Amino acid sequence: MATEATTNTTTGGAPVARSYWHITWRRFRGHRLGMVGLCVVAVLFLVAFLSPILANEQPILCRFDGGFYYPAVVDLVHQVPGTSLIIKKQRPYRLATFDFKREFDPERGDWALWTPVRYGPREIAAEPLAGPSSRHWLGTDQSGRDVLSRMVHGTVVSMKVGFLSMGIAVILGLVFGCIAGYAGGIADLVISRFIEVVQCFPAFFLILAVLAWFPPSIENVMIVIGLTRWVGIARFARGEILRIRETDYALAARSLGVRPAQLVLRHLLPNALAPVLVSVTFGIAVSILIEAGLSWLGFGVQPPDASWGTILRSGYENLFTAGHMIPPACVAIFLAVLSFNLVGDTLRDVIDPRLQAERA
Amino acid sequence: MLSYILRRLVTGLVTLFGISVISFFIIQLVPGDPAQIQTSQIADAAVSERVYQQLRELYGLDKPIPVQYANWVGKLVVGDFGSSFHDGRRVSAKIGEALWPTLSVALLSFMLTLIISTPIGIYSALRQGGGFDRSVSTGLYMLYSVPNYVAGMLLILYLGVKWDLLPFRGMRSDGYDEMTTLGQMWDLAQHYVLITFCFTFGNLAYYSRFIRQNLLEVVRQDYIRTARAKGLGERSVVLKHAFTNSLIPLISLIGLTLPFVLGGSVILEYMFNWPGLGRLYFESVLQRDYPTIMALNFITALLVLGITFIADLTYGLVDPRISYEK
Numbered sequence: 001m002a003t004e005a006t007t008n009t010t011t012g013g014a015p016v017a018r019s020y021w022h023i024t025w026r027r028f029r030g031h032r033l034g035m036v037g038l039c040v041v042a043v044l045f046l047v048a049f050l051s052p053i054l055a056n057e058q059p060i061l062c063r064f065d066g067g068f069y070y071p072a073v074v075d076l077v078h079q080v081p082g083t084s085l086i087i088k089k090q091r092p093y094r095l096a097t098f099d100f101k102r103e104f105d106p107e108r109g110d111w112a113l114w115t116p117v118r119y120g121p122r123e124i125a126a127e128p129l130a131g132p133s134s135r136h137w138l139g140t141d142q143s144g145r146d147v148l149s150r151m152v153h154g155t156v157v158s159m160k161v162g163f164l165s166m167g168i169a170v171i172l173g174l175v176f177g178c179i180a181g182y183a184g185g186i187a188d189l190v191i192s193r194f195i196e197v198v199q200c201f202p203a204f205f206l207i208l209a210v211l212a213w214f215p216p217s218i219e220n221v222m223i224v225i226g227l228t229r230w231v232g233i234a235r236f237a238r239g240e241i242l243r244i245r246e247t248d249y250a251l252a253a254r255s256l257g258v259r260p261a262q263l264v265l266r267h268l269l270p271n272a273l274a275p276v277l278v279s280v281t282f283g284i285a286v287s288i289l290i291e292a293g294l295s296w297l298g299f300g301v302q303p304p305d306a307s308w309g310t311i312l313r314s315g316y317e318n319l320f321t322a323g324h325m326i327p328p329a330c331v332a333i334f335l336a337v338l339s340f341n342l343v344g345d346t347l348r349d350v351i352d353p354r355l356q357a358e359r360a
Numbered sequence: 361m362l363s364y365i366l367r368r369l370v371t372g373l374v375t376l377f378g379i380s381v382i383s384f385f386i387i388q389l390v391p392g393d394p395a396q397i398q399t400s401q402i403a404d405a406a407v408s409e410r411v412y413q414q415l416r417e418l419y420g421l422d423k424p425i426p427v428q429y430a431n432w433v434g435k436l437v438v439g440d441f442g443s444s445f446h447d448g449r450r451v452s453a454k455i456g457e458a459l460w461p462t463l464s465v466a467l468l469s470f471m472l473t474l475i476i477s478t479p480i481g482i483y484s485a486l487r488q489g490g491g492f493d494r495s496v497s498t499g500l501y502m503l504y505s506v507p508n509y510v511a512g513m514l515l516i517l518y519l520g521v522k523w524d525l526l527p528f529r530g531m532r533s534d535g536y537d538e539m540t541t542l543g544q545m546w547d548l549a550q551h552y553v554l555i556t557f558c559f560t561f562g563n564l565a566y567y568s569r570f571i572r573q574n575l576l577e578v579v580r581q582d583y584i585r586t587a588r589a590k591g592l593g594e595r596s597v598v599l600k601h602a603f604t605n606s607l608i609p610l611i612s613l614i615g616l617t618l619p620f621v622l623g624g625s626v627i628l629e630y631m632f633n634w635p636g637l638g639r640l641y642f643e644s645v646l647q648r649d650y651p652t653i654m655a656l657n658f659i660t661a662l663l664v665l666g667i668t669f670i671a672d673l674t675y676g677l678v679d680p681r682i683s684y685e686k
Contacts, residue, residue: 334505
């Protein structure tokens with residue numbers, strides 16, 4: 001830190017104030033493995049977001065019966081919540097019974113710009129349990145659906161569950177952690193005890209126990225994972241707040257008459273965020289893992305919807321006839337977990353200036 | 361020491377109470393009850409209603425929830441977990457049967473972890489930053505990121521199905537009873553291989569790194585310098601003086617890994633058709649078997665609490681520097 005400050009003053013003339021996150025990002029860029037992890041995360045994100053124009057049974061752009069249509073693009077826009085109320089798919093494409101591939105007639109002057117994978121995740125496209133071929137790169141599943149298309153759309157589920165469930169966990173964890181750390185007394189006692197009790201249970205047991213009684217859906221999975229995983233974050237946040245509360249700048253803010261709520265939100269919390277961010281990054285990996293596991297057990301995403309876990313399950317149920325579904329799903333889960341772990345590990349190294357000094 | 365144990369026991373009791381409350385209420389929060397589920401298939405509404413009321417009475421569901429909780433805890437104290445709603449068997453008997461398969465794999469995997477990761481950890485610490493240290497830690501890190509059920513699926517697919525090397529369903533082959541004692545042992549051992557591996561490989565990175573880190577810290581201590589100064593051989597310094605002292609923090613790690621072994625066992629045990637606690641839990645959840653679910657939740661949490669407690673105590677016994685008097 002000290003060296004960076006001096007270089008700034010010598011090169012730029014006037015001292016440049018760099019924000020904490022700016023410095024952190026500069027250090028992060030120096031870690032090759034961390035950057036690789038971050039790139040894989042970005043790619044997974046892109047695949048998830050672009051899934052409608054990567055794998056779809058309807059084309060990106062086409063001429064059909066004299067008109068131009070772009071159904072896959074509309075699907076892409078619909079990824080943003082709420083847009084389906086404003087922008088609607090054009091007439092024939094939004095009908096469930098409409099099969100573009102059958103109606104497609106080149107002699108009429110129809111043409112189409114297809115998505116890279118021409119099959120939708122639910123489309124029954126070929127023979128069931130066919131091995132990899134030039135048409136279906138990863139083969140088909142027990143209902144004859146294209147596995148590659150299902151893998152692409154499974155990414156959406158994993159990313160959504162990973163980020164949204166941790167979002168829930170972060171909000172709950174920060175609120176309770178701040179209350180326990182700042183208020184102390186009875187509130188701290190109750191919250192800390194509660195955290196201790198919950199951490200005695202294997203998380204997967206709790207999740208299964210709750211999830212079993214609700215209709216299985218990805219939303220329920222997200223909520224339940226979030227509800228069981230906030231305790232770790234709360235413990236982290238509490239510890240940080242306890243530490244920061246005693247610092248000089250917290251004392252300074254207090255003596256200036258800053259009110260408690262503002263003190264926590266503006267002065268304490270931002271400085272407690274870095275370690276929380278590390279545990280969130282690892283938490284996303286764990287959530288992705290739990291979701292795939294739950295879907296594998298039949299408690300998560302329900303057929304015909306695709307998720308890495310359900311693909312793995314189809315492979316398990318057809319072990320002797322169609323093992324080709326297992327490796328792709330395994331690789332995807334492994335890559336996602338590895339990349340989030342790499343990012344988390346690098347973040348942990350990078351946000352703590354003391355560690356940096358030791359290494360130098 | 362005694363006052364510390366007492367203090368810990370008191371807070372432990374509070375935690376235990378919390379555990380019993382959560383074990384009980386997590387089931388109660390949920391809409392519907394097992395009597396309703398069991399009678400939902402009866403077509404005749406009057407019969408259904410009558411059976412429903414009888415079942416509720418039988419299960420004690422007609423009483424107010426605090427009374428139900430008190431009854432449950434009352435029986436819990438004398439070790440009675442009630443009878444399964446599914447097949448009427450004693451819950452304690454069901455759990456007793458499932459305990460050994462899970463525990464044996466956990467112990468086996470734990471021993472393997474220590475046997476493999478200790479030499480790796482020591483060697484990496486001695487050659488810190490060297491080629492071995494770097495390559496092994498990268499390799500183990502990759503392994504650590506392979507989720508255990510993902511590895512399980514791949515092992516089943518390749519070793520179990522494609523190359524047909526190892527069994528992967530249950531603990532025993534068909535015709536186990538006709539085998540000779542030696543044959544039975546061989547058969548059992550084969551069934552343990554894959555599932556034990558799945559529980560083990562992920563821990564290797566964690567443990568070897570942990571041992572390496574602790575050893576590095578201990579090596580910097582004064583008494584190691586003393587040992588070297590009085591002319592002891594490097595071997596003796598590392599193994600006798602440094603390593604034994606670096607083991608202490610390992611005790612707390614054992615307490616921390618246990619809940620993951622128990623919780624992570626659901627998918628793996630189901631995948632390998634292993635008759636352990638994880639599979640029992642999953643089946644009980646599917647069968648809406650309240651008493652078994654509550655008992656399993658309670659027992660696993662109790663195990664975790666107890667082992668953490670014992671780990672903390674042994675910590676003080678092996679390391680006299682730790683003082684429990686505050």
